[in-house]
Amino acid sequence: MIDQKTAVTVLGTGSMGYAFAEAFLAAGHPTTVWNRSAQRAAPLVAAGANQQLAVADAIVASPLIITCLTTFQATRDSLTAAETELEGRTLVTLNSGTPADAREFARWATGRGARFLGGAIKNVPSAVGEPDTLLYFGGEQAVFDEHAETLRVLGGELVHLGTEPDLAALYESAVGATLLPALLGFFEGAAVLADRGVAARSMVPYSIKWLQMIESLLPVIADEIDNRDYTRLGSSIALFHAAIGYDEQLGRESGVDMSWHAPIHDLLRRAVAEGRGEQSITALIQLLAPDRPALDPEAGDSRSRSLEHRHA
Known part of the structure; x- marks a missing residue:
């Protein structure tokens, strides 16, 4: 029986989001991409990604949504037009912001029925997928456990910091200083x-x-x-x-x-x-x-x- 890998949607294909999508494609995950500037995703489409021009369609395409936009506010702004589609899906943020921003975004996301993990990656885009690339997350343990194997495509060292949704932003601020x-x-x-x-x-x-x-x-x-x-x-x-x-x-x-x-x-x-x-x-x-x-x-x-x- 062929193992069906989790379908993933990557929202935001800047340098880091682009590297995320490349890694998921290389690992055999059905990968959907969305970006405000659609032309940025053209090479990913050539490599096999499914591009959606509407963020709602990109969300519907996968049970696991990875956002790599600049801030929590930018992520929320992008998702607002599609918030009714978030129910039952797992939303993982990998962007900058303060712990307060992360807590507020988590309340917003879970209020719309999403399962939320707040994350951070501690390396540069060229190191995405490397065994020593660290990602850490805050949020429900069960959600982390369910998606850890898929998230490990982005880096070999994964840490669940705890159940508070702002812990990755907290450590990102502290370590990044x-x-x-x-x-x-x-x-x-x-x-x-x-x-x-x-x-x-x-x-x-x-x-x-x-x-x-x-x-x-x-x-x-x-x-x-x-x-x-x-x-x-x-x-x-x-x-x-x-x-x-x-x-x-x-x-x-x-x-x-x-x-x-x-x-x-x-x-x-x-x-x-x-x-x-x-x-x-x-x-x-x-x-x-x-x-x-x-x-x-x-x-x-x-x-x-x-x-x-x-x-x-």
């Missing part, structure tokens, strides 16, 4: 090297080592944050505060605009003024979120521990 500062640091380094006529590629091996060092410290940093014990890391606020002048001098020497450091320098100065100079740099979280709730010291972060057992 690292990206732009890290990239800006690399751009700054490349600009400093360029002032000496040195190519950016020359520092890639050393930047990788540096990021690996940071990776090794993250468990210690997280433990300090969770326990509010800023003594273990060994890199004090005072150490970073003393380097402010170095950053400014390097900018003058190289002609590189260092103004993006200003709010960071402000945090360091405020921390020293509060008497935190000898605490680890991790203590800056006390300035970023002074009213954050304390974790139960007995239970620890039960959610993060439980996630170790939720990989599908």
Whole structure:
């Protein structure tokens, strides 16, 4: 007996949605696509996709709907004309937005009879389908379990974060906060090297080592944050505060605009003024979120521990 793979509809064929549709087609799933600009889907149609020009027809075509539009609002705007067709179908969002946006969208979708999973993919379009590409989801466990095999076409590492529909948006916001500062640091380094006529590629091996060092410290940093014990890391606020002048001098020497450091320098100065100079740099979280709730010291972060057992 031939195994009939789940039919999937992909709404939005920008760079990421296009990669999703390609992956489903390659895995043998009947794939329907819809995009505001119909011509973008032409190569997918040539590869075997069923294109629908009306979003309602695209939804009717499959029990599993994957949306890859820019925001939750854009997704809702696109679905409004077809909301009566959502009943009984599974709707999986893979777009940007805040946890509040995700909660509001989940209420809207389930209010129209859809089964909802809010998701996020932690990689670039070219890595869709790779074994180490991570996707995580929030929503009903039964819905996740039912579609995990199909969703694994998009990446080999799937995690169900919990039943709250905004968890993927929450983790996406938290984890994604690292990206732009890290990239800006690399751009700054490349600009400093360029002032000496040195190519950016020359520092890639050393930047990788540096990021690996940071990776090794993250468990210690997280433990300090969770326990509010800023003594273990060994890199004090005072150490970073003393380097402010170095950053400014390097900018003058190289002609590189260092103004993006200003709010960071402000945090360091405020921390020293509060008497935190000898605490680890991790203590800056006390300035970023002074009213954050304390974790139960007995239970620890039960959610993060439980996630170790939720990989599908």
